[in-house]
Amino acid sequence: MSTAPAYGFAHLRSRRPHPDILEYLERIQATLDPFRGRFVIHxxxxxxxxxxxxxxxVLIEFPGLAEARAWYESPAYQDILRLRTDHIEGDVLLIEGVGPDYDPRERAAKLRAGEGQG
Incomplete structure (x- = not known):
């Protein structure tokens, strides 16, 4: 099991005020709780x-990528997703973070050696 957290990241570019957005905000935390998701930036x-x-x-932290995926795909979240997507344009991604022992020098060494081009 990975010790690295994972994140749900959203870049929200345009918003159209609508009561659905308020409902989404009122309901989203209940969809995150079973997956130990928490807002870091909102x-x-x-x-x-x-x-x-x-x-x-928006940045939401999860214990790992499996929990982040399970949250996004959960029936509870899918049930409220359109409340947001119908009124806010943006990009959303899931990404694995780095663990507590991450050292960017190791990444540099791999890149110098032609490894880890991703």
Whole structure:
């Protein structure tokens, strides 16, 4: 079992105010709880220090990628998904984080050796 957390990341570019969004917000935590998901970032304005960033972001942490996938595919979440997607345009991805012993120098060494091109 991996010790690395996983994240659900959303870049939300355009929002159209609608009562469905409020319902989505009221119901999402109950869909996360069985998978030990928790909000880390939830849409505050970002201080952009390089480039541009239209919109806002959401970051949800899970114990691992299996839990993140299971949450997204769960009937409870699928039941509320359209409440968001009908009114907010954006991109959503699941990504595995790094474990507590991650060292970027090891990644650099693999890249120098021609490994880990992904």
């Amino acid at each position: 849409g505050p304005p970002a201080e952009v220090i390089e480039g541009t960033w239209p919109g806002s972001m």
